[in-house]
Amino acid sequence: MESPGPNGQPSSGSTAGESSVSPAGETPGESLGAVVGGAAEAVSDSVMLDVVARSGFAVMALLHIVIGAIAVALVFGAPGQAEPTGAIEQLAANPWGPAVMWAGFVACAGLSLWQLSEATLRARHLPRGKRLGKLVSSGFLSIAYGSVGLSFAGFALGNRGDSGDSTRDFSTVLVNSPYGAPALVGLGLTVIGIGVYFIVKGAGKRFKEELAHFEGTRRGHVISSLGVAGHIxxxxxxxxxxxxxxxxxxxxxxxxxxxxxxxLKALQDHPFGPALLLLIGAGFIAYGAFALLRARFGRM
Known part of the structure; x- marks a missing residue:
């Protein structure tokens, strides 16, 4: 029971039998953790990180456009690597190559950091099930974007590699390890599952919420068409x-x-492969165009 103060009102002090708690019922340690978490979340919501993350989305969009162009060129016998490393190599070949490479690294690093904040700081308010899903999805994207950023940095430093060789080396190490073959099957099925997710998202137009303010406009119909073709x-x-x-x-x-x-190159050996490769290349270009609009106008 609290003792009365000088004016007959209860004093602010606690008796020996009561513990000090915050108004919300948290202990001081929990309150400090909430304050620190809130401060970190505020940093993740900063305008600077938002701008850098959007530039990262724009860089990824540009890579998809270049990959699509390389895939289309393969149909007509031109050389090239239709994957991120090949696209980065094309961008590095211009006179401003080093500056472009470092700019790409900063943009992708910022996007990776933003996805990491999505997976951790911003997801802490979600229900446990959704929080776990966000941790997996945004965590995976954070790693993927960070990997692309490291590829940009490698090209800037003169360390150029072939992602096909890297994939083969990774598969070789995995197959030769204990339970390697089942793990490689699991990896393949995971990638297939992500592919199915993109097709379902595109066919069902589930990307519309990312650019909702264009809904019902002529521009919205164009963006929707780009999104469907690109995701599929x-x-x-x-x-x-x-x-x-x-x-x-x-x-x-x-x-x-x-x-x-x-x-993609394996398609060239099949009867309808070149036509499918051409469609996929055009689809990648469409996805890149959609992603550029997402980078500029999409909600973060």
Whole structure:
């Protein structure tokens, strides 16, 4: 029971039998944690990080456009690697290559950091189930965007590699490890699942909420068409890439898993492959155009 103060009102002090708690019922330690978490979340919501993350989305959009152009060129016999490393190599070939490479690194690093904040700081207010899903999805994207950023940095420093070789080396190490073949099958099925997700998202136009303010306008119809074609094309490419992982595990031939570039080039050996490759390339260009609009106008 509180003792009265000088004016007959209860004093602010606690008796020996009561613990000090915050008005919300949190202990001081919990309150400090909430304050620190809130401060970190405020930093993640800063205008600077928003601008850098949007520039990262724009860089990824540009890479999709270049990959699509390379895929289309492959149909007509031109050389090239239809995957991120090949696209970065094309961008590095211009006179401002080093500056473009470092700008790409900063943009992708910022986008990776933004996705990390999505997976952790911003997701802490969600229900537990949704929080776990956000941790997995945004965490995976954070790693993926960070990897692309490192590729930009590698080109800026003169360390150029072939992602197809990297994929083969990774598959070889995985197959030769204990339980390697099942793990490679699991990886392939995961990539296939992501591809199916993109197709479902595109066919169902589930991307509309990202650009909701264009809904019902003529520009909105164009954006919707780009989104449908782009998501389906990317989904098909991911399914082909995942199938190569599964085939590599089933045949014990890790050299057959050559990543996105190898999966697209493999289409050239099939009767309707060139036509499908042309459609996928055009779809990647459409996805890149959609992603540029997402980078500029989409909600963050």
């Amino acid at each position: 094309a990317k989904g098909l490419a991911l399914i082909l890439t995942g199938l190569l992982f599964v085939i590599a595990a089933a045949t014990n031939d890790p050299g057959s898993s050559t990543g996105l570039d190898g999966s």
